Amino acid sequence: MSADAFLDVQAVTKRFGGFQALTAVSLRIRQGERFGLIGPNGSGKTTLINCISGTLHADGGRILFEDRDITTLPAYRRTRLGIARSFQIPKPFTSMTALDNLRIPIEYARAGHHDGVVDEAMGILGQVGLAAKAHVLSAALTQIEMRKLELARAMAARPKLLVSDEAMAGLSSGEVDDILAILFQLNQRGITIIMIEHIMRAVMRFSERIAVLDAGEKIAEGRPEEILANERVERAYLGE
Amino acid sequence: MHGGRFALVAIAVVAAGLLVAKLGFNQYYYFAAYVVLQYVVLATAWNILGGYTGYVNFGTPAFFALGAYTAVVLIKSMKAPLLAQLVAGAAVSGVLGLAIGYLTLRLRGVFFSIATLALAVVLQTMFVNWEYTGGARGFSVARPATAPLVGNYVQFLFVVMLALAVVAVATARWIERSWIGRGLAAIRDNEEAAECMGVPTLRLKLVATTVSGLLMGLAGAPFPYYVTFVEPTSVFDLNYAVNSLAMPMIGGTSTWMGPVVGAVLLGTAQQVATVTISSALNLLLVGVILVAFVILAPEGIVGLVRRLARRGRS
Numbered sequence: 001m002s003a004d005a006f007l008d009v010q011a012v013t014k015r016f017g018g019f020q021a022l023t024a025v026s027l028r029i030r031q032g033e034r035f036g037l038i039g040p041n042g043s044g045k046t047t048l049i050n051c052i053s054g055t056l057h058a059d060g061g062r063i064l065f066e067d068r069d070i071t072t073l074p075a076y077r078r079t080r081l082g083i084a085r086s087f088q089i090p091k092p093f094t095s096m097t098a099l100d101n102l103r104i105p106i107e108y109a110r111a112g113h114h115d116g117v118v119d120e121a122m123g124i125l126g127q128v129g130l131a132a133k134a135h136v137l138s139a140a141l142t143q144i145e146m147r148k149l150e151l152a153r154a155m156a157a158r159p160k161l162l163v164s165d166e167a168m169a170g171l172s173s174g175e176v177d178d179i180l181a182i183l184f185q186l187n188q189r190g191i192t193i194i195m196i197e198h199i200m201r202a203v204m205r206f207s208e209r210i211a212v213l214d215a216g217e218k219i220a221e222g223r224p225e226e227i228l229a230n231e232r233v234e235r236a237y238l239g240e
Numbered sequence: 241m242h243g244g245r246f247a248l249v250a251i252a253v254v255a256a257g258l259l260v261a262k263l264g265f266n267q268y269y270y271f272a273a274y275v276v277l278q279y280v281v282l283a284t285a286w287n288i289l290g291g292y293t294g295y296v297n298f299g300t301p302a303f304f305a306l307g308a309y310t311a312v313v314l315i316k317s318m319k320a321p322l323l324a325q326l327v328a329g330a331a332v333s334g335v336l337g338l339a340i341g342y343l344t345l346r347l348r349g350v351f352f353s354i355a356t357l358a359l360a361v362v363l364q365t366m367f368v369n370w371e372y373t374g375g376a377r378g379f380s381v382a383r384p385a386t387a388p389l390v391g392n393y394v395q396f397l398f399v400v401m402l403a404l405a406v407v408a409v410a411t412a413r414w415i416e417r418s419w420i421g422r423g424l425a426a427i428r429d430n431e432e433a434a435e436c437m438g439v440p441t442l443r444l445k446l447v448a449t450t451v452s453g454l455l456m457g458l459a460g461a462p463f464p465y466y467v468t469f470v471e472p473t474s475v476f477d478l479n480y481a482v483n484s485l486a487m488p489m490i491g492g493t494s495t496w497m498g499p500v501v502g503a504v505l506l507g508t509a510q511q512v513a514t515v516t517i518s519s520a521l522n523l524l525l526v527g528v529i530l531v532a533f534v535i536l537a538p539e540g541i542v543g544l545v546r547r548l549a550r551r552g553r554s
Contacts, residue, residue: 055432079438087436093429095494104426107419109438157438 013060036207084159109157276507283499285455291493294428299356307460329461337453378471492540
């Protein structure tokens, strides 16, 4: 096992009844990397993310994080090890203010850090531009604000690996740039990032390497320009 | 209310109750107050799981009856004192709560609720067929001749239930304000997101179901001495399921105060209706009030008052 695999996904397979959602997908992601995951709708991107974050458990294969086998760990344990995610459809804690939304990961993801919770939460809200909304109920936020809150909540868990699941779907190009800037900033602080995205402009600009899923199989992996030139990828997206 | 002030109020409430018990009013008032206080315990217990965590439990009678029948077994087998009955009743119902907690792994939302309803039916059938506790015929209990503190046993039970209510409310209040309460709220809002934010959802749900079940058993344990006759249809009464759900909904599910307000108001109204009109009217009364609140003030009385106060300030 080479030391440079920070997250090592080994031949992960997932079935839902008779439907094969993932077939022996392997990924090796290095520490500090910006990694893009793309593919047509229904290709298994979110299923793969669910298997990595622990909301689903793989039927076959192994997942190693920092050389530790996490294949069967429950999701909350993985979060505590340093894997955080945002959801494709924002899932804020609707009965809480934006500030209290961040208290959950601060109090739970890092056991023993209970001093200065409010200050820390305010700081993170400031970084994503939500400081003015700290005391607003999260259910009353706009779509872009909810997506920023998703990211802020994941950041509050102090992750080593952040998985961003379509954080930009449905946003205007200015808003996409906002989110991209936040992700670049996090990466500069040493956080490894996996970005799932349909907005090609964003993924191509952001990612150092990209993997392409189609019908549950990895059909390509490489630098953005290699992916753009790949014929199989083109066929997967545009048909024969 | 701060912790210190809350503790003072709690002690004052129990002391006042003791004084009221010593004064020796008409027996009926102690009987009626006991029922209202019993509902404070049940509603508070229900709210820990239903209000804080978002798992609606229709099985209150199962936990309540298990507490009562545990006391019956202790009385019959060894004439155990009331304190032992309370501890054992709470423990047995707490274990049942823990078991129900594991159900939440597979059953969510309405499916969980149906399972809890089924649990009450299954347990009732068991006790109907268990000869040791009298089966369907029921079991007569003789109260101890004398009561500590206050001479009369009904008055003593009133003080006991008041103390239990204070314990239940204090427990709910502590959970609500601690990191556990915020974790439960996260589970209620979105269980998947909570788990991904590091909340050990299963463990917290087990805490909620166990504490909730334990408190319900605690409410049921003094019941044999209270009515002196225990039979399945009365301890597995649908009223317990409906009331323990309706009272927090009417009072407000988001704070410990809600179930208390709901139980005192609705419980008292039911007692008055029983005496002045008929006991059959109780369920109708609850139904109508519940429907009115769900439509007009879904956040309950406490939520309504807070909203009005906020509007008044701004």
